[in-house]
Amino acid sequence: MPDITLWLPENDLIRRQVLNKLTEETGELLQIVGRCLAQGVDKADPRTGKPNIEALADEIADVTAAVAWLDEVITLPPGRDARIARKLDGFREWQQLLDAAE
Template sequence: MADITLWKPEPDVLIHQALGKALEEAGELSAILARCLIQGINEGEPVSGKPNRKALFDEIADVLAATQWLREIVGDGLDEARVARKLAGFRLWQQMLEDDARQAKADDDTYQCPICTVAINDDDLCATDIEMGTCHAACLEGSPVVDLETGEPTGGKAGTFRYGDTAPGSAANG
């Protein structure tokens, strides 16, 4: 008995090429996924400068095209119910991760700007949004200022303050 599994390559040249092309495109998608993890999705390829986000979606498009071509050549056997179950599972996973992130944020004793989610430090210039609460003033730049009683825009500028001046235990609130 041989120590290897004996096999022959796919004999149909179209199926062989479609399988190879799908594999090649999947490999290219794998490479850009790794680059996005390592460098960040909003960064760029170091030599060409091509944004990682653009490269990612280019490769996703290539994989979709290659797999559609493969499905057409071999006869579509895609299990749509499996796709739906898998997608539902991914969405459930996403919800779990988002819940964990919210809990971690709630457990953190530093207050974060609800717009940019960056911690607000005592010396940061802040403003108050009627729906979101205390935010970095820069994050609210361009937002309308309204009369709190009428809800009508005033055309004025938002009042700002240093976060530490209003934080519990500060000299201003001492």
């Protein structure tokens, strides 16, 4: 396979906007998760005083809404629920290992 291949951006306006919103909202979620790691979930933004846990809840809701909109516009292949279940099982198993290591 060549190193350079042709690719063209999504040209459907609605799909592009859905993907733009998902990008924006996931970026905002990443930002607040980073702040929670750096300052603590139970602390607040020093500039605005907004509790980090409220900002986290807001951004999770925003990402959830963006995914819901994506589901209305783009038909994804089946299997999401099974993947979520597998991931969650893995996270819980990892948590047990962490608990046992403490």
